[in-house]
Amino acid sequence: MNAPCVRVPTEDGEATRRRLADDDLVADGLDIVVEDGRLYVPVTDPDAVPADLDVVEHDVPERETITTPADLLGFEPSYERLGDVVIVDEDDPERAARIAEAIVDSDVRARTVLDRASKVKGETRVREWDVLATVPGEESAAGEASAPGEESAAETEARSPTETVHREYGSEFRVDVAEVYFSPRLATERHRVVTQVAPDERVFDMFAGVGPYAVPMAKRGAEVVAADVNPAAVEYLRENARRNGVDGRITAHADDVRAVAEAYEGWADRIVMNLPHTADAFLGTAVALAGEEGVLHFYDIQHEDDRFGPGERAIREAAEPDYEVRVETRHTVRSYAPHEYNVCLDVRLVHR
Numbered sequence: 001m002n003a004p005c006v007r008v009p010t011e012d013g014e015a016t017r018r019r020l021a022d023d024d025l026v027a028d029g030l031d032i033v034v035e036d037g038r039l040y041v042p043v044t045d046p047d048a049v050p051a052d053l054d055v056v057e058h059d060v061p062e063r064e065t066i067t068t069p070a071d072l073l074g075f076e077p078s079y080e081r082l083g084d085v086v087i088v089d090e091d092d093p094e095r096a097a098r099i100a101e102a103i104v105d106s107d108v109r110a111r112t113v114l115d116r117a118s119k120v121k122g123e124t125r126v127r128e129w130d131v132l133a134t135v136p137g138e139e140s141a142a143g144e145a146s147a148p149g150e151e152s153a154a155e156t157e158a159r160s161p162t163e164t165v166h167r168e169y170g171s172e173f174r175v176d177v178a179e180v181y182f183s184p185r186l187a188t189e190r191h192r193v194v195t196q197v198a199p200d201e202r203v204f205d206m207f208a209g210v211g212p213y214a215v216p217m218a219k220r221g222a223e224v225v226a227a228d229v230n231p232a233a234v235e236y237l238r239e240n241a242r243r244n245g246v247d248g249r250i251t252a253h254a255d256d257v258r259a260v261a262e263a264y265e266g267w268a269d270r271i272v273m274n275l276p277h278t279a280d281a282f283l284g285t286a287v288a289l290a291g292e293e294g295v296l297h298f299y300d301i302q303h304e305d306d307r308f309g310p311g312e313r314a315i316r317e318a319a320e321p322d323y324e325v326r327v328e329t330r331h332t333v334r335s336y337a338p339h340e341y342n343v344c345l346d347v348r349l350v351h352r
Helices: 011-024 070-072 093-105 155-159 185-194 214-219 229-245 257-264 279-289 308-318
Strands: 002-007 033-035 038-042 054-057 079-082 086-088 114-118 129-134 164-167 171-176 202-205 225-226 250-254 268-274 290-303 323-337 342-352
Touching: 002 011, 011 038, 011 164, 054 114, 054 342, 070 093, 079 185, 086 093, 086 129, 086 202, 093 114, 093 202, 129 225, 129 229, 155 214, 155 268, 171 214, 171 308, 185 214, 214 225, 225 229, 225 279, 229 250, 257 279, 268 323, 279 290, 290 308, 308 323, 308 342
Parallel strands: 086 114, 202 225, 202 268, 225 250, 268 290
Antiparallel strands: 002 038, 002 054, 033 038, 079 086, 114 129, 164 171, 290 342, 323 342
């Protein structure tokens, strides 16, 4: 059958397949085809494939044997993948163990299976984890050569069970979920914002984490200043900037953004405020960072009855009358809890 495929030279095939698999883009029900020195990897969503990869239509056969966790359990478990770490969220230890065993025995690629053991806690927004299963050597076979920028098998084995390398939209992020906050579910939202960035923009990421906004924005040619109160997150951010070749365009501060902002007053063309629940407390700082004209990406969590009103009112209170406030996008990111939504306001600030 004809299907959208990523076409690469065979020598780049395995590295490309892993990259697509980490973004859950490989179409599991179709076979990978090798023809005339090229590999054709079927993909689930051609629009989500990184721009540096070639997508073509190609005839590929359907795969006959794929074993999923649901095949082994008799029900569809809920889980998400972050690199080669699989995350479940189960209150029943016996059920969690059954799901972990099924994931390991299925065709899902996993080096570690984790269960959330606490809610996100504290100023650094980290949580506790239970390690349900580990599969040594899953990332790459012993003796297999690594492509540039990839880990060797020994380096993979040296990682802690909670650490992984996650890839999304052509960028690569090393992350330890026991040390930092990171959500793979927000990849599409991050990409939505990143694609708005123009070369030579000056971007301030106020709550940067390991760099999922900062790194791809720098890859688009922006100069980025990033701050985070979690020193571990900033160390990962700096490493991720190096991994992606943009360390010369990112300045990272391990500090409260309010302590950093004075040196950047009036500097930013674009400001990212991805700290739902409490970002409104930092709006005065964001306005101080804003230049003559720029865009603010303000994230919030609000009740379904008024998803955008509280955030918009807070922004106007902080910015007016010095700035004209133009709301360009009112965007619902995802459902957060019953009757509550994670939303984003893209707001243009124009100095009067």
